[in-house]
Amino acid sequence: MSQPRPLNEVYAHRRQAMVLEQLAPRGITDTRVLAAMARVPREEYVSSQEREMAYCDGALPIGREQTISQPYTVAFMCQAAQLQPGDRVLEIGTGSGYGAAVLAQLAGEVHTIERIEELAKNAQENLARCGYHNVTVHLGDGTLGLPPQSPFNAIMVTAGATGLPEAYRQQLADGGRIVIPIGVDRRSQTMFCFTRRGDQWESQSLGGFAFVPLIGQGAMSFPDR
Numbered sequence: 389m390s391q392p393r394p395l396n397e398v399y400a401h402r403r404q405a406m407v408l409e410q411l412a413p414r415g416i417t418d419t420r421v422l423a424a425m426a427r428v429p430r431e432e433y434v435s436s437q438e439r440e441m442a443y444c445d446g447a448l449p450i451g452r453e454q455t456i457s458q459p460y461t462v463a464f465m466c467q468a469a470q471l472q473p474g475d476r477v478l479e480i481g482t483g484s485g486y487g488a489a490v491l492a493q494l495a496g497e498v499h500t501i502e503r504i505e506e507l508a509k510n511a512q513e514n515l516a517r518c519g520y521h522n523v524t525v526h527l528g529d530g531t532l533g534l535p536p537q538s539p540f541n542a543i544m545v546t547a548g549a550t551g552l553p554e555a556y557r558q559q560l561a562d563g564g565r566i567v568i569p570i571g572v573d574r575r576s577q578t579m580f581c582f583t584r585r586g587d588q589w590e591s592q593s594l595g596g597f598a599f600v601p602l603i604g605q606g607a608m609s610f611p612d613r
């Protein structure tokens with residue numbers, strides 16, 4: 389009788405399938421991003437009840453009404469941010485820590501900030517268990533950025549904003565990129581990439597996504613419906 393495959397092999401196989409079937413055919417072409425997505429074990433960032441679904445093509449609940457983003461969304465944002473190995477990156481919305489783990493494969497130093505203490509603590513544990521030493525998890529209001537650690541080469545916002553918080557402009561290095569989903573509807577946003585060229589800003593609209601809301605002092609409020 390044949391032995392069942394060890395679970396880590398099963399997940400590695402599913403991760404490879406995710407890259408080949410969910411990411412590459414939908415326009416993720418950056419080979420560093422594809423390699424990072426093939427390396428980070430998403431099953432380590434979800435609860436034991438969700439593990440079986442770790443490589444499904446969607447977001448999953450992580451508690452406190454928050455989600456771990458769909459793999460495609462993580463890869464899309466990383467590709468848009470055009471990260472280089474030495475970059476210093478700020479991620480807003482740590483959630484499970486999965487996005488930070490992918491960023492840690494692509495950049496030199498990652499700071500990630502989460503407003504919900506329980507999630508920040510879980511994410512820190514997840515990242516430590518997976519052996520990341522170039523990621524720091526901060527607890528706080530990410531709409532204010534992280535002034536002491538700035539400037540950043542890239543800022544990646546993983547919650548839906550109604551506009552671009554001023555703090556992000558101030559904390560971005562010249563040539564840096566801000567990738568942020570913006571929309572006045574709580575359930576849908578357009579992904580934007582803002583690039584700083586000295587005092588000039590270029591903006592690029594990258595299509596529709598759906599995120600949980602960015603909540604905080606530097607966030608513009610959602611219009612009442």
Ligand code: SAM
Pocket residue numbers: 454455456457480481482483484485486487488501502503504507528529530531546547599600601602603604605
């Ligand atoms: N990047 C995460 C991951 O890989 O699991 C997914 C992020 S989840 C879609 C959005 C997160 O943003 C939530 O955990 C939420 O609590 C957080 N968030 C919302 N507003 C925030 C703020 N002002 N500062 C920090 N985190 C915030």
